[in-house]
Amino acid sequence: MRAQTVAMCERPTKRRFVLIVVLLITIMVAYFDRVNISILIADEHFLKAMGIADHPSKAGLLMTVFLIAYGLGNVFLSSLGDYLGPRRAMLLAVVTWGIAMFMGGIAPTLAVMLLSRFLLGIGEGIHFPMQSTYVKAWFPKKERAKANASWFIGTSLAPAVAMPFFSWLVPHTSWHISFFTCTVVGFVPLYLIWRFAPDTPRQCKFTNLAEITYIENGQEGETTPGPKPAFKTLLRENLHLLKGNPLFWMLVIYYSVHNIVYWGLLTWLPAYLKSARGFSWSEMGVLASLPFILSIACKLFAGWASDIVGRRAPFCIVASLGAALGLYLSAQTSNNMLAAISICFGMGVLTLGAPMTFTMLQEMVPAKAISLGAGIMNGLSFLCASSGPLIMGFSMSASGSFSGALYVLMCIALIGTAASLVLVLRKY
Numbered sequence: 001m002r003a004q005t006v007a008m009c010e011r012p013t014k015r016r017f018v019l020i021v022v023l024l025i026t027i028m029v030a031y032f033d034r035v036n037i038s039i040l041i042a043d044e045h046f047l048k049a050m051g052i053a054d055h056p057s058k059a060g061l062l063m064t065v066f067l068i069a070y071g072l073g074n075v076f077l078s079s080l081g082d083y084l085g086p087r088r089a090m091l092l093a094v095v096t097w098g099i100a101m102f103m104g105g106i107a108p109t110l111a112v113m114l115l116s117r118f119l120l121g122i123g124e125g126i127h128f129p130m131q132s133t134y135v136k137a138w139f140p141k142k143e144r145a146k147a148n149a150s151w152f153i154g155t156s157l158a159p160a161v162a163m164p165f166f167s168w169l170v171p172h173t174s175w176h177i178s179f180f181t182c183t184v185v186g187f188v189p190l191y192l193i194w195r196f197a198p199d200t201p202r203q204c205k206f207t208n209l210a211e212i213t214y215i216e217n218g219q220e221g222e223t224t225p226g227p228k229p230a231f232k233t234l235l236r237e238n239l240h241l242l243k244g245n246p247l248f249w250m251l252v253i254y255y256s257v258h259n260i261v262y263w264g265l266l267t268w269l270p271a272y273l274k275s276a277r278g279f280s281w282s283e284m285g286v287l288a289s290l291p292f293i294l295s296i297a298c299k300l301f302a303g304w305a306s307d308i309v310g311r312r313a314p315f316c317i318v319a320s321l322g323a324a325l326g327l328y329l330s331a332q333t334s335n336n337m338l339a340a341i342s343i344c345f346g347m348g349v350l351t352l353g354a355p356m357t358f359t360m361l362q363e364m365v366p367a368k369a370i371s372l373g374a375g376i377m378n379g380l381s382f383l384c385a386s387s388g389p390l391i392m393g394f395s396m397s398a399s400g401s402f403s404g405a406l407y408v409l410m411c412i413a414l415i416g417t418a419a420s421l422v423l424v425l426r427k428y
């Protein structure tokens with residue numbers, strides 16, 4: 001009683017927003033590591049060094065191998081977060097992807113490069129579900145859409161910075177330097193997670209009782225205090241919870257479609273702008289950043305508007321329909337600038353649905369299963385997404401142009417609209 005009285009009298013701290021900054025920086029560094037390969041696919045020196053010049057299907061493997069490993073890491077290793085806690089799991093992930101980036105910088109052959117991409121995928125596969133685990137533990141339900149949108153901005157802000165940065169760095173130095181730069185930058189989230197990201201508000205010495213009370217009162221009995229069961233028992237219980245939730249699997253379908261389209265475009269966007277549409281290195285760098293700048297605004301708007309209306313799935317419909325429209329216009333037009341603007345619009349609007357996906361996940365999955373739920377959803381969707389770069393690579397090899405691949409991605413985006421509609425009808 002006395003503790004409640006003290007909590008009511010003192011002003012709540014805002015330590016959960018410091019955590020969001022840590023999550024934002026961590027996801028930005030992760031995406032720096034992911035997207036540098038997109039620029040390198042447009043670099044002749046890198047392609048010749050790897051022996052894949054004039055072989056777009058082999059170049060697509062560089063992203064596909066990462067996505068397969070990323071999906072496997074999410075599915076099979078995400079439950080470590082439910083057992084070890086998100087901080088230790090995330091620290092392990094950051095160390096793993098740092099080793100992978102250093103390996104990429106010294107890779108003498110395509111085989112070693114693919115191995116480094118696989119290791120990067122495993123490390124980032126462990127990391128990503130922990131972002132949701134942190135938000136679930138640190139935020140009341142009414143703030144989660146904004147919290148997710150805030151850190152999810154990093155998935156757009158990082159490529160918006162990385163695309164022009166690596167477009168300048170690679171031709172002025174070498175492809176090796178891009179990997180070593182990512183390795184050094186990885187020390188930043190390593191320190192921030194260790195110093196500022198305990199697993200729960202109660203474990204943070206800078207969080208006062210008023211903020212803890214505010215958070216826990218807003219979680220409506222979601223917390224599961226008490227001793228943790230054995231790892232195998234916890235895993236079995238959580239799998240049972242997820243298996244019997246059909247809406248969870250509909251969410252998996254939507255996010256799989258989302259990622260097939262997104263990663264197909266992310267892998268080939270620089271090459272499309274430079275090779276198919278004839279833009280220079282500097283022009284390509286600027287244009288390739290546009291979808292990510294647009295997506296920052298989209299995610300901020302979605303997080304704000306979704307918390308106001310209390311619905312998430314309608315924003316996913318807008319995202320998939322907008323992506324389909326942009327892809328169609330880009331494939332149809334012969335005007336290079338209009339094609340660039342259209343594909344950037346489609347890719348930017350598509351990202352509006354991503355933070356909504358994780359907010360719906362946090363609303364439909366119990367707290368004790370959130371790391372596993374995020375891992376399975378993210379992992380299966382990225383295993384599906386590994387087909388995106390290959391679809392575009394094989395389509396280009398077969399047809400000699402990008403248009404056919406863009407039409408295929410457009411049809412896939414429309415499948416996402418149907419999955420979103422089911423969730424809308426169930427009032428999400």
